[in-house]
Amino acid sequence: xxxxxxxxxxxxxxxxxxxxxxxxxxxxxxxxxxxxxxxxxxxxxxxxxxxxxxxxxxxxxxxxxxxxxxxxxxxxxxxxxxxxxxxxxxxxxxxxxxxxxxxxxxxxxxxxxxxxxxxxxxxxxxxxxxxxxxxxxxx
Numbered sequence: 302x303x304x305x306x307x308x309x310x311x312x313x314x315x316x317x318x319x320x321x322x323x324x325x326x327x328x329x330x331x332x333x334x335x336x337x338x339x340x341x342x343x344x345x346x347x348x349x350x351x352x353x354x355x356x357x358x359x360x361x362x363x364x365x366x367x368x369x370x371x372x373x374x375x376x377x378x379x380x381x382x383x384x385x386x387x388x389x390x391x392x393x394x395x396x397x398x399x400x401x402x403x404x405x406x407x408x409x410x411x412x413x414x415x416x417x418x419x420x421x422x423x424x425x426x427x428x429x430x431x432x433x434x435x436x437x438x439x440x
Contacts, residue, residue: 323365323396324353330407331363339414348387350380355389359417363410364393390417 320328324343331341331354345355347362354363362384366377381391392413399406 321365321367321396323367323399326403327354327363327365327399327406330403336407337411337414347389348383350384352384352389356414359414360389361410361413361417362389362391364391365396365399366393367396 320343328343330336331339331343334340339356340358341354341356341363343354345352345357347355352362353365355361364377377393381393384391390413392410394406394409
């Protein structure tokens with residue numbers, strides 16, 4: 302399904318207003334460049350899809366999947382392939398994984414950011430701040 306910009310933006314806005322508990326928890330850690338200085342957007346249009354969370358600077362998408370995704374495995378694979386073709390890496394986590402193992406999910410995201418070709422935020426962050434994990438003690 303192809304959408305023009307206006308309806309897709311409105312749909313993304315509606316999704317932001319109806320976040321799951323897992324999305325709320327992850328957003329608490331990602332918003333406002335709080336996560337190692339990276340700028341994340343939630344329910345961000347990318348191509349013909351709306352990514353749960355996206356960091357356009359480092360071309361990383363984070364998807365949180367609920368139980369409905371168990372039946373949609375092939376559709377998720379097609380979506381991931383298309384997002385990869387657009388230059389994005391996609392990390393997928395189950396909602397219950399985010400809720401039960403928040404620190405593990407955050408560590409995996411942090412590792413993906415540090416392995417990115419654009420491995421430092423584009424805002425003049427000091428080197429020392431990027432070398433220490435911002436994640437300890439969170440969860």
